[in-house]
Amino acid sequence: MRRYFARKLLVYVLTFVFAVTVNWMIPRFMPGDPVSAMISRARVSQPEAVEAMRAYYNELFGFDRPVWEQYLHFWGSLLQGDFGLSIWVFPQPVSSVILGALPYTLALMVPAVLLSWFVGNWLGALAARRKVLDNTVLPAGYLLTAMPYMWIAVLLAWLLGAKAGWFPVSGGYSLDIQPTWTWHFFTDALHHWVLPFLSLFLVALGGWAIGMRNMIIYELEADHSSYLSALGAPQRLIRRYAFRNAVLPQITGLALQLGVLVAGALVTEIVFNYPGLGSLILAAIQNRDFFLLQGTFLFIVIGVLIANFIIDLVYVVVDPRTRTGMAGGR
Amino acid sequence: MTLTVDDLRVHYRTLRGDVRALDGVSFTVADGEILGLVGESGCGKTTLGKSLIRMDGRMRHIGGTVTLDGDDVPVGDDRAMNAFRFHRISLVPQYSMSALNPTRRIGRMVRELLASRGVSVDTGELHRRLALVGLGPEVLERYPIELSGGMKQRTVMVISTLLDPSLLVADEVTSALDVSNQKAVAHALVGLRDRGLVTSMVFITHDLALTSHIADTVMVMYAGRLAEKAPAGVLTTAPRHPYTRRLLAALPEAGVRRSQGRLSGIEGSPPSLLSPPAGCRFRDRCPLADDRCAEQPPVVEVAPRHHVACWKA
Structure with missing residues (x-):
């Protein structure tokens, strides 16, 4: 009985890891740039201001770091129950x-x-x-x-x-x-x-x-x-x-x-x-x-x-x- | 007189017409008698066994009567038959290996089945009956998948005979077993009769050799009709019907080599029961057939308890 559940649990954990990974990958490889979208929503025209905003958002969402670091960071915050901030209803946390x-x-x-x-x-x-x-x-x-x-x-x-x-x-x-x-x-x-x-x-x-x-x-x-x-x-x-x-x-x-x-x-x-x-x-x-x-x-x-x-x-x-x-x- | 079957006719409804699986069969089984019922596939033996307890949806009772201990058995009436089932007529089915519900403990299934028939379980008696076939009481706590094929077969035998029926129909119970299990099951069946747990028995099989060991009387059927019925010893040593003779000649004997004579099969195959030919149904395969056989031979008692349906007997 215990072995049966241990095996089942292992399968579920593997499925979970796989799902999280795919889940992390898909939006990042989708076409389109969310930061540009946010900036264009803000209707700022000066190039310096746009650059400053881009730098700010990139740093805020961690887009300036290497991909593998983003992935590990994703897992780290996930395990703390932190899903990040929503872009759509910025700056509400995704979890709420x-x-x-x-x-x-x-x-x-x-x-x-x-x-x-x-x-x-x-x-x-x-x-x-x-x-x-x-x-x-x-x-x-x-x-x-x-x-x-x-x-x-x-x-x-x-x-x-x-x-x-x-x-x-x-x-x-x-x-x-x-x-x-x-x-x-x-x-x-x-x-x-x-x-x-x-x-x-x-x-x-x-x-x-x-x-x-x-x-x-x-x-x-x-x-x-x-x-x-x-x-x-x-x-x-x-x-x-x-x-x-x-x-x-x-x-x-x-x-x-x-x-x-x-x-x-x-x-x-x-x-x-x-x-x-x-x-x-x-x-x-x-x-x-x-x-x-x-x-x-x-x-x-x-x-x-x-x-x-x-x-x-x-x-x-x-x-x-x-x-x-x-x-x-x- | 336990069982009397008189001119029983049962047909199968099919799209191409009625298949006359049982076409006028009459016989009696006495108290304490084991009747062995043999014949090729499609000769009507299983149809006869089913007719005595429960016809399936395609079977139609066309005519004839069945009497058990003086009471008329309403074989064609599924509802009325329920009073007889289990209490007076019971069945050890061909499919004993899969006769028990896989998701119920056997004991619980027996309890619920008995309760549904208005009988309470006598646990001591149940344990005693299981012991008779070599099973311990712990079988009742098991699920069917936990038992071997032979154990399931014996369990079904115990369940079926729990209410001491007058008549037990044992349908091909040994067909799926190896010889040692065949022997055990055959002994168990005879034991049930000897202890009076069942009054009489119809033992359906295609194994003429096995039947002659455990049956008192053997009845040979051919194409929906009775061919020959005689005490087991007489039938195997002095058969009168040409079909019985050829059937016996087709039985292999252990140790006989080809040089000592080849086994003879029976040429041809049984007639279609959709539109059977007039006259004797074995005519086309019979070496003795002549013009007279175009007329249906009546069943005649040629010697005491020896009935034959053949003009040449």
Whole structure:
């Protein structure tokens, strides 16, 4: 058991180092110069002033030092929780910008991922081997899972937002209020949350339902199900056993899908102008804000790694075969 | 009289029409009797075994009756059959190696299965039964992957016979085993009967040699019909049906060399059961066939307990 987790942990650490390195590299090798962008924003025309500003910014962000030193320095400050200063909203630290956006993305992602997984599995299990439900859930599932995130987002915004007028189509809260710990703000944020949540939830739902339906049918055809039927066990027991076995690949699927779901959430946020990490990434790219981009990517990588590690733990708990395998087959 | 099967007809629904896998089979199995059921693949032996406990979705009960201890067995009615399953008719399946759910401890699965049939577990009795087939009580704490193939097979045998059924259908239980395990399983089955844990048994196999050792009576089937049924000793020493004779001649004997005579196979292959020919179904492969065989031979009791369906017998 300990060796298993040690090995897993090593893989996660290596992935993290690799991700951080790639993350550091990409913005630096992207075309465009952020310092020029900042200077041009300042609209200074005297060459001496421009030179002075360039020197100041280069020193401030460490661009005047060799690349390897920048890399090591990056790691050093990273381990101290220092992601640098944002260029876009200079001089706010990147970490505080990200922490401001993080709750919105989490509030969107966590319920969408978990609820779509639970409801999808439940629907799929219900549909398997029941003619009428199967003929409705399956096509609906294919339709939903085939929809691109932004397309369903636009569709929902048009239908429930613009046409029906039930939900606001933009922002995380109304423009006339400030984020505070009040009931008023909470209900307003919830109102804005519905549409982006729904678009993420619906797309993921279809995939889970189809997967679960297929797995349940496979399990119901398996020998151990036939044996139970031959001994007259009620359908309820047979289905319960089939469900338990069918959930295992769905858990693995959840781990594999997390990255895709994160990407979907980012696109959805941009459609709804939702103030989460997705909108932050867009702003960072538009403003050539390396540090913000790096910081956001890093948070996403850390989030996906943590979620995967949790799924690894859950899998050990629910599948006795991994457990007995680790204990040396005893 | 434990089991009486009368003119049982079971067809498989296919897109090209009905496959007459079981086309009018009648026989009886007495209390304490082990009936060995042999024949080539596709002769209907597994269909017969399945019909006695649970038909799969493609099987249709066309006609005939099954009676167990004087009660009518509703073989064609999946729901009504549930009352008989496990309590009175049980099964040791062909797929014993994969019959146990891989994610449940065996003990827990047995408990839940019994509870679902309204029976509480007698742990002492369960341990005693496991000991009879050479398994310790710790098997119940294991997952199926932790057992060897032979252990799984024996565990399934114990589970299936836990409620002392009148009839046990053992379908190809020895086919996947090596000879020493075959012997152990065969002995265990006979032991179940000898201890009265099962009243009678239908032992389905394609292994005529093994059947003749453990069965009291052997029934040979061909193309969905009964060919010959006789006490095991009689069938192997004095077979009357040409098919049985050729089947026996096709059995290899250990130590016999090619120079001492070649084994003779049976020429040709069984007829399609989609549209079987009229008359005796073995006619095309039979060396004795003549014009009379165009008419279907009735099953005749040529000697006490010796039934043959052949004009030449």
